[in-house]
Amino acid sequence: MTFDIIAILCLIAFIAGFVDSIVGGGGLIQTPLSLSLLPQIPVATVIGSLKIPAFSGTAIALTQYLKKVKVHWKLFVLMAIVAFFSAYLGSYFLTIINNDFMKPLLLFILIGMGIFTFLKKDFGLATAQTIEKKKLIFYSILICFIVGLYDGFIGPGTGTFFMVCFVTFLKMDFLSANTHAKLVNLATNFGSICLFLIKGKVIWAIAIPMAISNGFGGYVGSKFAIKKGNSIVRSFLIFVIFLSILRFGYDIYQTF
Numbered sequence: 001m002t003f004d005i006i007a008i009l010c011l012i013a014f015i016a017g018f019v020d021s022i023v024g025g026g027g028l029i030q031t032p033l034s035l036s037l038l039p040q041i042p043v044a045t046v047i048g049s050l051k052i053p054a055f056s057g058t059a060i061a062l063t064q065y066l067k068k069v070k071v072h073w074k075l076f077v078l079m080a081i082v083a084f085f086s087a088y089l090g091s092y093f094l095t096i097i098n099n100d101f102m103k104p105l106l107l108f109i110l111i112g113m114g115i116f117t118f119l120k121k122d123f124g125l126a127t128a129q130t131i132e133k134k135k136l137i138f139y140s141i142l143i144c145f146i147v148g149l150y151d152g153f154i155g156p157g158t159g160t161f162f163m164v165c166f167v168t169f170l171k172m173d174f175l176s177a178n179t180h181a182k183l184v185n186l187a188t189n190f191g192s193i194c195l196f197l198i199k200g201k202v203i204w205a206i207a208i209p210m211a212i213s214n215g216f217g218g219y220v221g222s223k224f225a226i227k228k229g230n231s232i233v234r235s236f237l238i239f240v241i242f243l244s245i246l247r248f249g250y251d252i253y254q255t256f
Helices: 003-023 027-037 043-065 073-096 102-119 133-153 158-169 174-199 204-228 230-255
Strands: none
Touching: 003 027, 003 043, 003 158, 003 174, 003 204, 003 230, 027 043, 027 230, 043 174, 043 204, 073 133, 073 174, 102 230, 133 158, 133 174, 158 174, 158 230, 174 204, 174 230, 204 230
16 A cells, blocks of 8 residues: 555545535545545455544534534434444345445436425525424434435435435424434444444555544534535535436446
8 A cells, every 4th residue: 555545545535524524425525536546455345444534524523513503312312223223224235135226216316306405595594493293203213214224225425315304304404404414324334334343344554544534624624514504515415416416327327
């Protein structure tokens, strides 16, 4: 592993941490670029190593959001438990079923999300609303089960899907949705890290410097998002959805 490669990986990790801290989707940047730079290393080992910087970046960004955003801790515990086991189930399905058939469907969903977010100018910008407790619990469980399943089965853009669902169904504003999405995402990532550590699929010479870089990117990005508010988060959301569309479009093109 040369110094030049590690330096480029750290730059990628910083950019991914910055973007992820604002709206999620850092994996759309960090994963494909890292895989292309490390073709000699098994894919599972690269993915396992990338889980460490992804976790550190999210955790550091979250410390900044928690200073500004009120969290429903009881609701979070429920969502984290559901998301953890759902992601585990999704990973199990991945071991027995190929996930390529899902990508065309996800491409159409992402295009719809992009058009909706772009056209609905006040999406996520209004003050958070209170919804009925039963609806809150039902939607929370449903969202975390479906998105958690997706995280284990496919993965890229999980934080973005959580954000859009929290804004749409739980009536949160962008900053609140982003904070809760990161909390739940930490639970799913922690489960993955435990698995990769047990399997010995982490290269620490890559994971540690990238974790520091991703964490710094997360810190800078979260400060930026908090300072600029919901409007900048909306702009980044549109950008990440567009990036996701390109990613899945390319995957489908390669498949067919």
